[in-house]
Amino acid sequence: MSLTFTLDGKTIPFEDGQTIIQAAGKAGVFIPHLCYHPEFKPHGSCKLCTVKVNGRHTASCTMRAMPGMVVESDTEEINAERRALTQMLFVEGNHFCPSCEKSGNCQLQATAYHLGMMSPHYDHFFPNRPVDASHPEVLLDFNRCILCSLCVRASRDVDGKNVFALSGRGIKTHLIVNARSGQLGDTDFTLADKAAQVCPVGVILRKRQGFAVPIGERKYDKAPIAETVTEGK
Amino acid sequence: MTYQLETAQHPKPLRRVAIDPVSRVEGHGKVTILLDDQNKVHQVRLHIVEFRGFEKFIQGRPYWEVPVMVQRLCGICPVSHHLAASKALDVIVGAKKLTPAAEKLRRLMHYGQMLQSHALHFFHLCSPDLLFGFDSDVTRRNIVGVAMAHPEIAKQGVLLRKFGQEVIRVTAGKRVHGTGAVPGGMNKSLTVAERDELLKDIYHIVQWSRDAVSLIQKVHTQDPGLYNSFGIFRSNFMSLVGHNGDLDFYHGTLRARDDNGKLIFDHLDYQNYNQVIEEEVRSWSYMKFPYIRAIGKEHGWYKVGPLARVQNCNQISTPFAERERKEFVDYAGGTPMHAPLAYHWTRMIEMLHAAEVIKELLHDDDLLSDDLMVEGERQMEGVGVIEAPRGTLFHHYQVDENDVITMANLIVSTTNNNQAMNEAIRHVARRYLHGREVTEGLLNHIEVAIRAFDPCLSCATHALGKMPLEVELLDVEGNRVHSLSRS
CATH class of the missing domain: 3.10.20.740 (Ubiquitin-like (UB roll))
Known part of the structure; x- marks a missing residue:
């Protein structure tokens, strides 16, 4: 049965x-x-x-x-709670979709659309988070980190490199790079790493490729997230 | 440095009239006028009070993000910033020459923008002033009034703009703030269906553009006393010119002429723009005052935009627009025309040229090619210059070895026209306001002079002709003596 x-x-x-x-x-x-x-x-x-x-x-x-x-x-109740959580994620970081190269391929943005998020609602924190451009092939834009830890898990469990970690507690939690300098360029991270493929937002980016895919052909231009994200996809 | 009517000698006892905000223009600007007890004009200034932080906040960002980010400067001609930035970054990525497809697609995008922006300005923003009169009934002086009195003209204006926006959409992915151009080329070409859809309408668009030139030519030539003198001032003028000195909005070299049309410089590679252009800061405006370095601050300022471009080029490559250019030059009598209202005439000649170029491009199969990207030896610095609807636009970037922007300098079209617009409104103030009681109609004369330049503080506030205009007359102590408001 x-x-x-x-x-x-x-x-x-x-x-x-x-x-x-x-x-x-x-x-x-x-x-x-x-x-x-x-x-x-x-x-x-x-x-x-x-x-x-x-x-x-x-x-x-x-x-x-x-x-x-x-x-x-x-349900209306649960989706309202999800929407509020999504709004909090938006205001905690610097998520400027209009100029973000992950727009159209971003799970946070697509989720916000799915949940009918029409505004950030809460006051923006506007944290000061410089980018890490030290790696020759990969840019880290911490402004967009939502602390999902997927890169941490991928680097630890699949790549066996432990390049990333979450540091700090509570509202001060932030993504760090496991190098004495704190710079990605001083790690053995490569574009072939699983951790380079899993970021759901626009933090881990292949350099010099931004906006290569035209509007209309991006992942969530073709179908809303509810139709694209199911088990194994 | 002193310019007539820029600074009153004894401002304290004078009354201050402010047009704040100036409307039917994008962004926020204001005009202040100082008058004495007999309403004699002592000081007139166009202040640009908007603060743009773009040059600063793109520092530290990856260079490939810049063409998409900086276009947010503007909602009317974002394509200009998108392409000027892309051109500067082409230099950075070593793309010395784009593929034919990429260059033609960018051109198509840009000429589509030129068409929609010029149509918007002429039909939506200015035709009420031009068709009904500067101090006509304010309830009628708007696009709805135009639609009621001249429905065919209003309809053509709307459809011309719509077509231009469609050209942008198929090349950039969106009508406003798309992503088509990337450093080194383009991210998409046209599909056959997209091209054919545009081809269906382009012949109407060319014809309507011809009609628009005829309309403004008629309006201008019927009242030469007004149109040849309103707000007039003499100045140098500058623009890009293309191959063989042709009118070219996308690419070329810099050419400047003095007020008599004599060349000041020509064939100047815009990578070296800062060797010939300098910017002056004045305490009363956030907008800088550029001038030609060799001539100096006092006499080196210039005008840009349609009136400069059409008179700066040797010829226009498309037949209908070239015919209209010749008529305009003949009307001017062989010397440069400096009347600000002639901007409208030349703007419509440019719109016609844009329509003709779009027609030519749509018959070019390169638009369908997927050969879109090139790269070469990486550089650390690049300048991109383009002729935006309102004039010459400069983007200058430096990038470090990690691909991050370290310096940005933008000279936007309207900045180039800063002194010119101030001169125009001072002339209008002297001619129309001097010694008179301030009225809405008279104040609109000031705004008509500003609008002729189509300044890119421009666009969003045009709410069906009801300009959110507030004028206050204050005494020396700052107390309100008299006020007029329109909202």
Whole structure:
């Protein structure tokens, strides 16, 4: 007998050990997320994927699916909370979509569109975060970091290099580079690293390639995020 | 340095009239006028009070981001900044010569912009003044009034602009603030469907542009007493000129002439612009005052834009526009025309030229090619110059070895016309305001003179002709004596 739970009234099959977001993705149901990536262990930090399970809030990327669970995701209440979280991410960093080369390919931007975010709502922090252009092939623009830690996990778990880490606590948490100088140019990071491929926003960028893809042909020009991000895609 | 009516000798007892903001122009500017008890004019200044931090805040950013970022300077002619920055960065990436496809696509984008910007300015912003009179009924002096009295003209104005915006959309990806040009080339070519869609309309566009030239020529020549003298001042003038001295909005070398049309410099590689152009700062405006270094501050200022370009070139490469240029030159009588209202006439000649060039380009299969990018030996510094709708636009960047911008200098078109616009409004103030009671109609004369230059403080505030204009008359103590407002 197959295992199932319900997600917004729809029956979702799952295999033992799968999380809610994994099972939903496999069934073609989109749950907004930023720090979750199907190839990596869940981090549970961005909270965008929060759902209600039997009436209680929980991160769907860390909660294992159980038979008979009643999960709510695409509701006005939960989407309002997700929208507020997204707005906070926008104001904590410097996310200037109009001149950002990741526009159209950015998961944060696409999520904001998906959630109907029409304004930042909160006061901007305008943090002072210079770029790290020391690497010959890769630019780091910390202004756009949302602390998803995907680069940390990729560099540690796949590349075996530990190039990135999150440092500090609470609101002072920030991305650092594991080099005495703190500069990416002084690490063994390369464009072939998995960590160079996973940034959902515009922090880790291949140099001299910005805006090479015309408007209309970028990832989220072709289809909104709800239609592009499911398990394994 | 002293210019007539720039600074009153004894300003304290004078009354101050301010037009703040100047409207039907983009951004924020104001005019202040100092009058004595008999309403005699003692001082007139056009102040640009907007502060643009672009030169500073692009420092520290990667160079390939700049063409997309700096175009946010403007919502009317962002393509100018997009392309001027791209041209400067072509130099940085060693792209000495673009592929034919990339250059033609950029040209198409730019000429599309020239068409839409000139159409917007002439039909939406200025035609109410020109068709109804500068002090005509203010409730009628707007684009809706034009639509009611001259529906075909208004419709053509709207559709001309729409076509120009479509040209920009297919080349840059968006009508406003696209991404088409990248250092070293372009990121897209045209599809056959995009080209054919534009080809369907281009013949109307050329014809309507011809009609627009005829319209402004008629308006101008019917009232030479007004149009040849309103706000007139003599000055040097400067622009890019293309191959063989042709009118060219995208590329060329710098040429400047004195007020009699005699060459000051010619064939100047714009990479060396700072050897001939200097900028002066004055305490009362955020906008600098450029001048030709060899002539000096007092007499070295110049005008740019359509009136300068059409009289600076040897010829125009397209037949209809060339015919109109010759008529204009003949009307001027063989010497340079300096009347600010002649900007409108020359602007429409340029719009016609833009339409003709677009037509030619649309028949060129290079637009469909995917050969779009070149690169070469990396440089640390580059200058890009383009003829924007309002005049010569300079972008100058230095980049470090890590690809980050370390220095930026922009001289925007309107800055080049700073002294010229001040001279024009001083002439108008002397002629129309001197000794009279201030009225809305008289103040509009000042704005008509400014608008002739199509300054790029321009665009957003044009709310159907109802300019958000406030005029206050203050006494020496700063108390309000009299005020007029229009909103």
